[in-house]
Amino acid sequence: MSTGATAVLAVGADVTRELDTVLGWMAWLVTCAGVAGLIIVGTRMALAVKTGDVEEHLREFLMVMGACVIGASAGPLVSFLLNGTG
Numbered sequence: 001m002s003t004g005a006t007a008v009l010a011v012g013a014d015v016t017r018e019l020d021t022v023l024g025w026m027a028w029l030v031t032c033a034g035v036a037g038l039i040i041v042g043t044r045m046a047l048a049v050k051t052g053d054v055e056e057h058l059r060e061f062l063m064v065m066g067a068c069v070i071g072a073s074a075g076p077l078v079s080f081l082l083n084g085t086g
Contacts, residue, residue, distance in 0.1 A: 016082050023075040030071030037064035 041064055045057045 016079075019082070020079065023078060027072065027075045030068065030074075034064060034068035034071070037067070 038061075041057060041060045044055075044060070048055045048057065
């Protein structure tokens with residue numbers, strides 16, 4: 001049985017303008033942190049190989065990559081939920 005009522009949860013672009021700016025800055029910061037994290041993990045891996053220490057770096061690499069995915073998907077997800085595009 002359909003009542004014909006639909007709920008619109010989206011808000012206007014003028015309401016989320018400041019949030020979009022913050023999300024843009026956060027996306028750049030997450031990108032910078034991800035690149036820095038990968039450089040640090042790569043440096044530690046290179047030093048471990050050079051000194052002969054066998055350490056497990058895959059866990060650190062996956063942790064950095066997981067954080068990058070979570071951080072990169074947060075902005076578009078919030079924009080999708082607030083703007084209701086789709």
